[in-house]
Each structure stands twice: as C-alpha cells, then as structure tokens.
Amino acid sequence: MTNRLEAEFVFRDRYPERSEIYERFDTESATLRAAGAAQLDRPYGAHPRARFDLFPGQSGKGLVVFVHGGYWQSHNKERYSFVAAPFLRDGSSVALVGYPLAPEVGIATMIIHIGAAIAAIFDALHRSGIAPSGWVLTGHSAGGHLAASAAPALPASVMPLSGLVPISGLFDLSPLLGTSVNHLLKMDTDMAKSASPLEYPAAETQLIAIVGSAETKEYLRQSSAMVDKYQAADRHGSALVTLPGENHYSILLELLQPRSIISGIVSKVLSGACEKVNNA
Structure with missing residues (x-):
C-alpha cells in the first residue's frame, strides 16, 4: 500500500526538468570553482565529508553559510557552489558545508x-583576517532543515546570527515515516519528532522561509508553520516568501537572475534592513 504522502515528498516525475536543472547547477558551479578564489575542502572533522568550501569576501561585509539538500542521503557541496555568485559580487564571504549522509x-x-x-568557518575567517559584519544561515530542502535545526544551539564561539533563511525546507519529519524517503533514514516516531525543528525552541533570530508556489502542499505547509512558530515567539522580521511559479528544483536557479529575490532578501538581512530580534 502506498503512503498517501509519498507524492508530497517523492516528486521527481512531477518536475521533468529536474535533470536539466541539475546539469545547470553542475555547470555553473564548476565555472565558479575554476575561478580559483575558493579555499576548497577545508576539514572540520574526521569524516571524509566533514569539509567546507570557503569563498572569502571582504572584511566588514557579510557571511552566507549554505547547507545543501538531497534528503540527507545524496548530493554534495560541489554541486551548489553556484549559489555563492550573487553574494560574492556584493563582497560577502560564502561557505558551503558538506556533511556525512544516511545510512x-x-x-x-x-x-x-x-x-x-x-x-570552523568562523575560525577560518578569523585566521584569514576577515571579520564579517553579520551572517545568514541558509540551505535548500534537507539543507534548510539542517540549518533550522542547528540554529537554536549554535556554538558560543560564533557571532549572533543575523537571520535564518531556509529555502524549500523541511521542518516536520513525522510525515516522512511511511514514505520511501525514510528507507535509508530509518527513523521511528521518536527520532522523527526529535529531529523536527518545529519541535525546537525558536532560535534567537528572525526566520524568513522561502518556498516556491509550485511546490507540494506539504512543503508549503511546513514553511508556513515554521514562520508561524517564529512569529509567535516574537522573532520580529520573520516572514514567509512564496516565489511565483518556482518548484522545488527551479527555485535555486532564481539566484542566477540579475535581480534575484533570494539574494536580495539575504542582503537585506545582512545589512540590517530587515527588522531583527536583539541577540544580546
């Protein structure tokens, strides 16, 4: 018997352009990496995937930390290097995080x-003489989940978070239990609940959840619920941004547009143009 929520999370056939979009990701990312400006595969742990890529910007500008998606079981940071491009043009530093995967x-x-x-990223910036003016934690899909999960308990060694900006994120993992996504994750009810950011206290920062209007109902619901949680906790500036016509795969291509809405939001958060809570 097929779980009724399977199509909400397993939708490669729903978006036939998926393969072409991934090819665009890979091409744009390879071009950016070939430019030679990045510090690649810097280790932060013993696991071979515990590495980050750092594209250094200017001291006194912002830092954007991006966590890739892949349902916690596929993809890598290299495919998503292209997301750094609009922020580098503004002088910000960008870090892309790799991490070990399921199973x-x-x-x-x-x-x-x-x-x-x-x-480790903040330590690397310090050693490079770069002092960011503020920073944003973001990620796509499962990366948005990991960013939102890490935000409430960030290491004391890092500066207060300017904003959390998950893109097409997952925040309630319980609906995944009966789907094929869980085959490698092997979550039970308790594990899914304990790994769901909707169950955590809101981080001491604003949250701007970005989602495409052409995504599934479950993705739309979860982003809306996460924003409701942060607004209820008086995290001022928290908002839901729905991008018309964008789906789960196309939404990141929006970052390649000359006037990207996503990069504009992140830039406003970094500059303090969006209202944010007091992190003191």
Whole structure:
C-alpha cells in the first residue's frame, strides 16, 4: 500500500526538468570553482565529508553559510557552489558545508556536524583576517532543515546570527515515516519528532522561509508553520516568501537572475534592513 504522502515528498516525475536543472547547477558551479578564489575542502572533522568550501569576501561585509539538500542521503557541496555568485559580487564571504549522509549516520549526527562546521568557518575567517559584519544561515530542502535545526544551539564561539533563511525546507519529519524517503533514514516516531525543528525552541533570530508556489502542499505547509512558530515567539522580521511559479528544483536557479529575490532578501538581512530580534 502506498503512503498517501509519498507524492508530497517523492516528486521527481512531477518536475521533468529536474535533470536539466541539475546539469545547470553542475555547470555553473564548476565555472565558479575554476575561478580559483575558493579555499576548497577545508576539514572540520574526521569524516571524509566533514569539509567546507570557503569563498572569502571582504572584511566588514557579510557571511552566507549554505547547507545543501538531497534528503540527507545524496548530493554534495560541489554541486551548489553556484549559489555563492550573487553574494560574492556584493563582497560577502560564502561557505558551503558538506556533511556525512544516511545510512552511514543519522540526522542527529548531521545536525551536530553543521554546528561544528560553522565554528570552523568562523575560525577560518578569523585566521584569514576577515571579520564579517553579520551572517545568514541558509540551505535548500534537507539543507534548510539542517540549518533550522542547528540554529537554536549554535556554538558560543560564533557571532549572533543575523537571520535564518531556509529555502524549500523541511521542518516536520513525522510525515516522512511511511514514505520511501525514510528507507535509508530509518527513523521511528521518536527520532522523527526529535529531529523536527518545529519541535525546537525558536532560535534567537528572525526566520524568513522561502518556498516556491509550485511546490507540494506539504512543503508549503511546513514553511508556513515554521514562520508561524517564529512569529509567535516574537522573532520580529520573520516572514514567509512564496516565489511565483518556482518548484522545488527551479527555485535555486532564481539566484542566477540579475535581480534575484533570494539574494536580495539575504542582503537585506545582512545589512540590517530587515527588522531583527536583539541577540544580546
């Protein structure tokens, strides 16, 4: 018997352009990496995937930390290097985080890795003489989940978070239990609940959840619920941004547009143009 929510999360056939979009990701990312400006595969732990890529910007500008998706069991940071391009043009630094995947490790271990990576990124910036003016934690799909999961308990060694900007994120993992996505994750009810950011206290920052209007009802619901949670906790500036016509795969291509809405939002958060809570 097929779980009624399977089509909400397993939708490669729903978006036939998926393969072409991934090819575009790979091409744009390879071009950016070939430019030679990045510090690639910097280790933050013992696991071979515990690495981050750092594209250094200017001191006094912002930092954007991006966590890739892939349902916690596929993809890598290299495919998503292209997301750095609009922020580098503004002088910001950008870091892309790699992490071990299922079934080798569980989601709880991945969340710990994200926190360790962030601490290592700030250390690398310090050693390079770069002092960011503020920083944004973002990610796509499962990466949005990991970013939102790590945000409430960031290492004390990092500066207060300017904003959390998950893109097409997942925040309630319980609906995944009966779907094929869970075959490698092997979550039970308790594990899914403990790994769901909707169950966590809101981080001490604003949350701007970005989602495409052409995504499934479950993705739309979860982003809306996450924003409701942060607004209820008085995290001022928290908002839901729905991009017309964008789906789960096309939404990141929006970052390649000359006037990208996503990069504009992140830039406003970094500059303080969006209202944010007091992190003191």
